[in-house]
Amino acid sequence: MNTAVPILIFTSAAALLFLRLKKGRPVRYTVLEYQRAILYRNGLPVKEVGPGRQWVWIGPEKLILVDVRPIQVSLENQEVFLRDGSTARYSTFATARVRGVSKVVHCAQNYHQMPRFLILCVSRSVLNSYPASQLGGVRDRLSEEITEHATSRLGEAGFELLALRVSQLSVAADLHTLPE
Amino acid sequence: MASDAIWSICIAATVMLYMSSRRLRKEARIYIADYQRGVRFVRGSFVDVLGPGSYYRFPAREQVEVVDMRPQPIFLDKVSFRDPWQNQSWMSIGAELSVVDPHLAATTLKDQINDCLVIVRDRARSAPSGAWPGLSPDFRTRSAAELTRAINSDLKQHGMQISKVEVVEFWSRSTLDNATEQLSN
Numbered sequence: 001m002n003t004a005v006p007i008l009i010f011t012s013a014a015a016l017l018f019l020r021l022k023k024g025r026p027v028r029y030t031v032l033e034y035q036r037a038i039l040y041r042n043g044l045p046v047k048e049v050g051p052g053r054q055w056v057w058i059g060p061e062k063l064i065l066v067d068v069r070p071i072q073v074s075l076e077n078q079e080v081f082l083r084d085g086s087t088a089r090y091s092t093f094a095t096a097r098v099r100g101v102s103k104v105v106h107c108a109q110n111y112h113q114m115p116r117f118l119i120l121c122v123s124r125s126v127l128n129s130y131p132a133s134q135l136g137g138v139r140d141r142l143s144e145e146i147t148e149h150a151t152s153r154l155g156e157a158g159f160e161l162l163a164l165r166v167s168q169l170s171v172a173a174d175l176h177t178l179p180e
Numbered sequence: 181m182a183s184d185a186i187w188s189i190c191i192a193a194t195v196m197l198y199m200s201s202r203r204l205r206k207e208a209r210i211y212i213a214d215y216q217r218g219v220r221f222v223r224g225s226f227v228d229v230l231g232p233g234s235y236y237r238f239p240a241r242e243q244v245e246v247v248d249m250r251p252q253p254i255f256l257d258k259v260s261f262r263d264p265w266q267n268q269s270w271m272s273i274g275a276e277l278s279v280v281d282p283h284l285a286a287t288t289l290k291d292q293i294n295d296c297l298v299i300v301r302d303r304a305r306s307a308p309s310g311a312w313p314g315l316s317p318d319f320r321t322r323s324a325a326e327l328t329r330a331i332n333s334d335l336k337q338h339g340m341q342i343s344k345v346e347v348v349e350f351w352s353r354s355t356l357d358n359a360t361e362q363l364s365n
Contacts (some may be wrong), residue, residue, distance in 0.1 A: 003183055006190035017201045032347045043212050043232025060234050062211050081351035106215055107274075109250045117253040121274035125348040179310065 025057020036101045038064045068098045084131035087172040094164040103158025122149045132171045193360035217282040218244045261305045267353030275345040284339025303331045320347040
């Protein structure tokens with residue numbers, strides 16, 4: 001009896017340690033109100049988690065946090081070639097935020113870069129399709145066109161465009177700022 | 181006496197087990213998410229590529245390098261090249277770089293993104309040759325397809341690829357001459 005007790009204790013300790021190594025240990029994470037998270041189990045996403053406290057078994061499970069606060073995009077003094085070969089200068093200010101957590105995590109290695117990249121591509125592409133002679137007359141339509149394309153592209157990446165404004169649009173050849 | 185010895189042995193064994201499990205737990209567990217792959221080396225030689233999951237490894241003989249398979253957006257601003265009439269031209273390109281073969285990417289590139297940018301920029305300077313003049317509506321689409329083919333042929337050997345290539349901006353002396361000609365007509 002006296003010899004059985006320490007052997008029993010040792011065996012129980014060994015079994016507990018083995019389980020801890022194999023299954024991990026439970027840890028409680030806090031997901032803040034401006035965060036969302038994806039719970040991964042054995043490398044695969046299981047579910048999306050909202051704000052609150054979440055138990056995670058460290059080992060087989062992992063919690064990937066995503067910040068859903070709005071992302072500000074500022075593209076200042078950008079130069080773009082126009083369709084007729086002249087050059088225009090413009091600035092774009094936009095705000096976007098995460099809408100689809102799973103899409104956003106998988107859209108890029110650093111999802112914070114995605115809104116800036118997409119808005120830059122869209123604004124350059126739209127402005128490059130206009131000649132300088134038309135730019136003054138379509139200013140409002142220009143903002144709408146850029147907003148429409150940016151909304152669509154950001155939506156595919158899991159973002160939502162909250163606001164976009166094109167300002168300080170000027171054609172370098174004419175050296176004047178187009179009316180607001 | 182015998183029970184004291186057994187107690188001592190059991191306590192010592194439990195403490196040793198605990199210490200070694202702490203050491204194992206800290207160093208040996210590696211977590212690979214669905215957007216990652218693990219390139220596993222044993223004694224420095226490549227063995228296999230690990231998929232998503234949680235793995236133990238023996239740090240003394242195994243090394244695992246985790247590779248992120250998600251795309252990286254890149255923007256090449258005003259890349260200069262010569263059109264068929266040898267006029268200086270510029271174009272801006274938006275694209276996404278991603279890993280195709282994690283083993284090649286981990287072993288042939290030190291910095292996957294920056295090293296590939298050099299290759300992409302060099303190829304972009306020499307690739308556009310057809311689809312002139314630049315005023316044609318599908319010029320951008322055809323140029324993007326041609327660029328994708330040309331760049332991917334270089335990136336393939338490094339286990340990388342470029343996708344969603346978009347010519348967002350284009351300027352050529354030929355474009356300006358065409359516009360001037362149209363205005364004068």
